Amino acid sequence: MSVWAGRRVVLGVSGGIACYKSCTLARRLTEAGAQVDVVLTQAAAEFIRPPTFEALTGRPVLGSLWEPGGALSHVRLGHAADLVIVAPATAHLVARLAQGLADDLLTTLLLAATAPVLLAPAMNDEMYAHPQTRANLERLAARGIALVGPEVGALAEGPSERPGRMSEPEIIMAHAARCLRGTAGPLRGRRVVVTAGPTRESIDPVRVVTNRSSGKMGYRVAEAAWERGADVVLITGPVALPAPVGVRVMRVETTTELEAAVREALPAADVLVMAAAPADFRPSDPSDSKRARHDGALAVPMEPTVDILSATRSERRAGSVIVGFALETGDAMAKGRAKLERKDLDLIVVNDALEPGAGFDVETNRVALLDREGTARILPLQSKRQVAEGILDAVERILGR
Numbered sequence: 001m002s003v004w005a006g007r008r009v010v011l012g013v014s015g016g017i018a019c020y021k022s023c024t025l026a027r028r029l030t031e032a033g034a035q036v037d038v039v040l041t042q043a044a045a046e047f048i049r050p051p052t053f054e055a056l057t058g059r060p061v062l063g064s065l066w067e068p069g070g071a072l073s074h075v076r077l078g079h080a081a082d083l084v085i086v087a088p089a090t091a092h093l094v095a096r097l098a099q100g101l102a103d104d105l106l107t108t109l110l111l112a113a114t115a116p117v118l119l120a121p122a123m124n125d126e127m128y129a130h131p132q133t134r135a136n137l138e139r140l141a142a143r144g145i146a147l148v149g150p151e152v153g154a155l156a157e158g159p160s161e162r163p164g165r166m167s168e169p170e171i172i173m174a175h176a177a178r179c180l181r182g183t184a185g186p187l188r189g190r191r192v193v194v195t196a197g198p199t200r201e202s203i204d205p206v207r208v209v210t211n212r213s214s215g216k217m218g219y220r221v222a223e224a225a226w227e228r229g230a231d232v233v234l235i236t237g238p239v240a241l242p243a244p245v246g247v248r249v250m251r252v253e254t255t256t257e258l259e260a261a262v263r264e265a266l267p268a269a270d271v272l273v274m275a276a277a278p279a280d281f282r283p284s285d286p287s288d289s290k291r292a293r294h295d296g297a298l299a300v301p302m303e304p305t306v307d308i309l310s311a312t313r314s315e316r317r318a319g320s321v322i323v324g325f326a327l328e329t330g331d332a333m334a335k336g337r338a339k340l341e342r343k344d345l346d347l348i349v350v351n352d353a354l355e356p357g358a359g360f361d362v363e364t365n366r367v368a369l370l371d372r373e374g375t376a377r378i379l380p381l382q383s384k385r386q387v388a389e390g391i392l393d394a395v396e397r398i399l400g401r
């Protein structure tokens with residue numbers, strides 16, 4: 001189930017030009033299953049009229065402490081909310097909040113709210129760089145208010161090399177999900193290292209040996225772990241996926257590079273999820289020049305690459321949770337159990353490459369989770385994101401033992 005299903009979100013909108021993007025944000029949150037109450041400042045209502053948000057959220061829009069029927073709405077909304085997002089947060093709104101002013105519905109509600117608060121500041125780059133704005137934002141961050149952006153990019157008045165532009169709605173949603181989920185739970189503040197994608201090994205300067213891994217499974221695990229409050233490092237082979245929000249990405253190409261990156265990351269890792277599909281073999285003598293077709297048949301002698309989980313075993317931190325994957329063809333469970341023991345893993349995610357809808361380069365997966373205690377959990381065919389949540393539930397159970 002989506003993190004947003006049934007959640008009550010107050011979306012505060014203050015009077016910045018970026019409030020046209022708040023319409024998309026309101027729409028996305030509503031589509032994801034949240035109940036969204038939009039609260040506009042007076043300046044925001046100059047930019048976008050309430051019926052736009054009412055149509056997008058299916059809920060009445062509030063703007064004043066003094067509206068008929070709105071008495072005490074600041075307390076009611078502030079208490080009922082699971083999360084308050086202010087996007088855009090103008091320099092003026094940030095200043096008022098930093099001072100604790102309560103001179104309209106939104107600022108009064110922000111003082112009364114008990115839920116986490118996320119601000120997406122957006123303003124002219126000079127306004128953002130102003131020492132007073134910086135001091136206001138620092139004060140709010142020190143009070144536990146979460147901030148997303150602003151980013152470098154085009155402003156309404158033209159291009160800019162400095163921060164000021166509001167983060168895009170998808171990025172605000174990812175941060176909002178972390179605010180909702182990442183405040184408690186065993187993964188909060190833990191270092192999670194995830195590997196993803198294939199590796200590739202040179203045959204000659206233009207050709208490689210690789211495999212069909214898309215990286216989707218590892219990317220979904222990294223995304224979900226960050227949302228649960230972890231500090232995530234994603235070590236990825238060459239794939240065509242956008243970097244997950246909030247995650248530190250390290251790019252590698254060969255199995256040797258992947259091993260070096262895992263070796264470096266392991267001593268600080270509380271959890272390693274080895275979802276990458278490293279090439280198990282590589283050309284033993286790659287050519288320095290391109291082999292031409294007219295040279296005739298091409299035989300490429302191959303040698304095994306390093307077994308990363310076994311080779312880096314001594315780098316593991318005591319008490320860390322190590323998760324491996326076993327993508328097998330036939331008798332997957334028995335092969336998975338043997339691999340768990342051979343590689344000294346805490347959990348292994350087993351799937352059958354020949355099963356429809358499972359394995360490489362598809363959106364779904366059907367896996368079984370085997371742990372050291374001998375427990376086997378068979379998850380249904382579901383999206384890779386849902387499988388990632390199932391894997392992290394199992395990791396959290398192990399961390400909690």
Ligand SMILES: Cc1cc2nc3c(=O)[nH]c(=O)nc-3n(C[C@H](O)[C@H](O)[C@H](O)COP(=O)(O)O)c2cc1C
Pocket residue numbers: 013014015016017018041042043044089090091092093122123124127
């Ligand atoms: C066209 C226009 C665009 C503006 N864009 C921004 C902006 O992006 N960020 C900002 O902090 N203020 C912006 N302002 C100024 C705010 O609207 C002004 O400071 C207002 O008092 C903010 O009130 P509020 O914070 O209560 O919504 C803009 C003003 C105008 C007229």
